[in-house]
Amino acid sequence: MRRVAIVGAGMTPFAEHFALGIKDLVPMAVTEMAGTVDKGLDRGDIEAAWFGELSTTDGFPSGILADSCGLLDIPVTHVENACATGQDALRNAVLGIASGYVDVALVVGADKVRETSARSTFWDWMGMTRDMAWDYPLGLVAPANFALHVRRYLHEAPATRTHMAMIAVKNHKHAVTNPKAQLRQEITIEQVLSAPIVVEPFGLYDCTPQSDGAASLLVVGEEVVDRYTDRPVWVQGFGLGMDRVMHQHKPDMTTFPPTVKAAASAYAMAGKGPQDIDVAEVHDCFTGVELMSYEDLGFADRFCGHELVEAGDNYVGGRIPVNPSGGLKAKGHPPGATGVAQCVELFEQLRGESTNQVEGARTALAHNIGGPTAVSAVTILGADKT
Amino acid sequence: MITTIGTYLPTWSGPGGARAAGLDEDALTLAVAAGRAALGEGGSDQATRVVVVSRELPLLDGDNAAALLAGLDVPSDVDVVERLGGGPSTMDSLLAATPGTLVIGVDLAGHAGAAAGWVGPEARGGELSPRGRVHRSLPLHVRGQDAVVYDDDDPRLQRERGLRASLAVADLSGKPVAIAGLRRREATAYCQGEVPELPTLGSSAPLFALAALADTAASGIVGAVEQASLVAAWWDPGDVVVHRDEASPQPVPARRMAPGPDIKFAATAYDRAFDAKLRWQAGRCPSCGTLALPPRHRCLTCGEEGTATPVALPRTGTVYTLTTVHVPVPGLASPYSLAVVQLDGVDVRSLVQVTDDGGDTTDIDDRGRLVLRRVAVRSGVPDYGYAFVPEKRN
Numbered sequence: 001m002r003r004v005a006i007v008g009a010g011m012t013p014f015a016e017h018f019a020l021g022i023k024d025l026v027p028m029a030v031t032e033m034a035g036t037v038d039k040g041l042d043r044g045d046i047e048a049a050w051f052g053e054l055s056t057t058d059g060f061p062s063g064i065l066a067d068s069c070g071l072l073d074i075p076v077t078h079v080e081n082a083c084a085t086g087q088d089a090l091r092n093a094v095l096g097i098a099s100g101y102v103d104v105a106l107v108v109g110a111d112k113v114r115e116t117s118a119r120s121t122f123w124d125w126m127g128m129t130r131d132m133a134w135d136y137p138l139g140l141v142a143p144a145n146f147a148l149h150v151r152r153y154l155h156e157a158p159a160t161r162t163h164m165a166m167i168a169v170k171n172h173k174h175a176v177t178n179p180k181a182q183l184r185q186e187i188t189i190e191q192v193l194s195a196p197i198v199v200e201p202f203g204l205y206d207c208t209p210q211s212d213g214a215a216s217l218l219v220v221g222e223e224v225v226d227r228y229t230d231r232p233v234w235v236q237g238f239g240l241g242m243d244r245v246m247h248q249h250k251p252d253m254t255t256f257p258p259t260v261k262a263a264a265s266a267y268a269m270a271g272k273g274p275q276d277i278d279v280a281e282v283h284d285c286f287t288g289v290e291l292m293s294y295e296d297l298g299f300a301d302r303f304c305g306h307e308l309v310e311a312g313d314n315y316v317g318g319r320i321p322v323n324p325s326g327g328l329k330a331k332g333h334p335p336g337a338t339g340v341a342q343c344v345e346l347f348e349q350l351r352g353e354s355t356n357q358v359e360g361a362r363t364a365l366a367h368n369i370g371g372p373t374a375v376s377a378v379t380i381l382g383a384d385k386t
Numbered sequence: 387m388i389t390t391i392g393t394y395l396p397t398w399s400g401p402g403g404a405r406a407a408g409l410d411e412d413a414l415t416l417a418v419a420a421g422r423a424a425l426g427e428g429g430s431d432q433a434t435r436v437v438v439v440s441r442e443l444p445l446l447d448g449d450n451a452a453a454l455l456a457g458l459d460v461p462s463d464v465d466v467v468e469r470l471g472g473g474p475s476t477m478d479s480l481l482a483a484t485p486g487t488l489v490i491g492v493d494l495a496g497h498a499g500a501a502a503g504w505v506g507p508e509a510r511g512g513e514l515s516p517r518g519r520v521h522r523s524l525p526l527h528v529r530g531q532d533a534v535v536y537d538d539d540d541p542r543l544q545r546e547r548g549l550r551a552s553l554a555v556a557d558l559s560g561k562p563v564a565i566a567g568l569r570r571r572e573a574t575a576y577c578q579g580e581v582p583e584l585p586t587l588g589s590s591a592p593l594f595a596l597a598a599l600a601d602t603a604a605s606g607i608v609g610a611v612e613q614a615s616l617v618a619a620w621w622d623p624g625d626v627v628v629h630r631d632e633a634s635p636q637p638v639p640a641r642r643m644a645p646g647p648d649i650k651f652a653a654t655a656y657d658r659a660f661d662a663k664l665r666w667q668a669g670r671c672p673s674c675g676t677l678a679l680p681p682r683h684r685c686l687t688c689g690e691e692g693t694a695t696p697v698a699l700p701r702t703g704t705v706y707t708l709t710t711v712h713v714p715v716p717g718l719a720s721p722y723s724l725a726v727v728q729l730d731g732v733d734v735r736s737l738v739q740v741t742d743d744g745g746d747t748t749d750i751d752d753r754g755r756l757v758l759r760r761v762a763v764r765s766g767v768p769d770y771g772y773a774f775v776p777e778k779r780n
Binding site for chain 2 (some may be wrong): 196
């Protein structure tokens with residue numbers, strides 16, 4: 001397959017951008033991205049765009065991207081795949097280039113979560129993601145989907161809420177130096193454990209905030225990389241894994257099979273394993289989800305994720321630094337933007353430019369789980385071509 | 387002949403010892419609970435008519451009958467009579483019942499409870515025979531189509547020109563042993579013997595009275611009164627069987643309703659799911675036997691398509707995992723709990739609400755049963771489904 005590299009990466013700050021609409025955030029992210037292309041970007045070079053947006057605000061997404069960025073003469077495709085949306089937009093762009101269809105493609109991920117009142121968000125979201133007769137009326141709010149998994153995980157594994165709290169503390173600490181992060185203050189384990197319970201076993205600090213934002217990547221075929229940079233970041237592998245959607249059809253809720261499947265494809269494609277990963281951005285919409293994902297991604301043995309936490313291996317400077325950007329937990333989580341923004345952080349990490357740099361990082365992994373828990377995307381990026 | 391009597395009392399204890407329905411209960415779910423207690427597990431394929439007597443059925447326009455029959459698990463071609471009335475109407479319905487009739491009285495506001503009498507096809511049980519009836523008008527408590535309540539609180543007038551005058555007119559030729567519609571203290575003045583305390587005062591009260599007398603094997607006149615109307619009958623409990631679904635009373639937990647937009651109703655999804663959701667049925671694949679809840683076009687195991695047939699699911703199970711939602715969710719009472727329940731004896735799990743409990747009362751591995759509850763009210767439509775009642779609550 002033709003090799004594909006990322007040569008530009010940028011994002012808006014993640015925040016409750018009440019004053020900015022999707023039509024503001026998308027062009028802002030694209031301009032941020034263009035500013036990172038070492039040898040400059042002539043926008044006329046862009047031959048196609050893939051746009052990941054989970055919800056739809058102010059109109060149909062492809063049209064919004066084309067119109068708001070002035071890209072009226074190229075094909076634009078909307079990608080929606082729950083919380084794997086952003087990475088799946090990247091995957092589709094990479095396939096478009098690998099196939100020879102285009103040489104230069106734009107990837108954008110964005111979402112405007114705080115466009116409706118906080119109250120109606122619950123039901124809007126459930127209506128978008130759940131079976132209207134069997135799930136929706138139960139009040140299966142977003143955190144509850146993950147809580148059903150984590151509660152069972154805590155029942156079977158030696159991990160406790162304290163280990164989850166330690167992950168929140170880490171991600172908040174990591175976000176402090178990230179100018180794009182939504183929550184940039186350090187917190188303590190005691191604060192996390194004494195915070196009000198949102199959905200058992202998640203307290204307030206175990207949960208991602210509601211965020212708006214956009215992120216963008218420029219991806220190009222190997223023959224044209226030199227036109228844009230001498231320091232490309234290579235897409236070494238990717239995978240997308242699925243599972244049954246309804247919780248009653250998942251026999252073992254202490255693991256996320258979509259992650260296991262997506263990681264297996266991505267590792268195989270990259271010719272790498274978990275031991276090769278220098279830095280990872282892992283889906284931490286809730287702290288317990290990051291904890292469980294250590295095992296599904298192969299960073300820890302089954303039911304041993306807490307040992308990695310206790311050893312501090314998941315900090316920048318540790319054996320497998322996770323979420324140096326602050327993660328969804330502290331950087332923020334506009335679902336369509338999230339997977340793309342993870343790659344923005346890893347782009348910076350692999351070029352040695354992150355505000356929270358992992359020394360000598362050569363290989364990086366991004367992970368999302370969503371749907372809730374019925375789809376996962378894993379992407380492996382490298383400073384080296386293979 | 388009344389073959390069996392089933393009673394249901396909700397678990398919450400309200401003011402003055404009265405039971406209060408949970409926030410996920412309404413007159414229909416109460417009726418189903420009592421009706422199922424009377425019919426026994428698996429319902430009855432011998433029912434030809436269901437009479438439900440209440441002044442508080444959920445829908446005036448719309449339909450209560452289909453949900454009632456589905457919850458009772460009797461066929462959908464059974465005649466349903468929704469009788470607007472109180473205790474005297476329930477007594478009349480029992481007296482008029484032909485074999486194959488289930489009569490259910492339901493009370494929601496004030497003293498909540500429901501009771502059902504099953505007049506089975508076989509001639510056994512207790513015998514109820516008419517003793518007197520009088521309809522007189524003394525409208526001291528009224529509620530019209532505008533739903534506004536007018537209460538003329540005058541207990542002496544009520545006593546003298548209500549029950550006392552009606553008893554004189556009816557000439558029961560003997561003193562009653564129980565009066566449904568009065569508290570025990572008031573009833574004692576008109577009765578002989580040890581008068582039973584009844585948990586309700588309205589449509590379900592006569593059946594609670596018959597059940598109480600069956601417990602002590604006492605025969606006698608039972609009166610059912612409502613304001614100035616009276617229906618009396620002679621009750622010989624014989625070998626009537628009483629099944630009580632009455633949880634021990636618990637204090638009402640703290641929970642709050644959050645204001646917000648109406649919960650969206652999707653009529654097509656409601657329609658497609660109705661039978662399986664209210665009758666508690668899985669789809670069974672004829673090829674490999676796999677059960678699917680909800681029923682689905684393509685078999686979960688072998689991929690067979692479009693041939694699944696409905697089968698009844700077990701109504702007991704064990705909690706595999708659960709969570710309690712504390713954050714306020716518009717239209718629901720928080721906190722509430724959701725559980726994935728492994729059903730007994732089948733390879734089926736279900737995601738359900740835990741019945742209104744104020745949250746955090748249930749744990750992994752808890753045993754319990756599944757009962758019909760009003761899961762949500764969606765744009766005015768009561769949305770029924772099954773919910774988990776932990777065994778330890780009883």
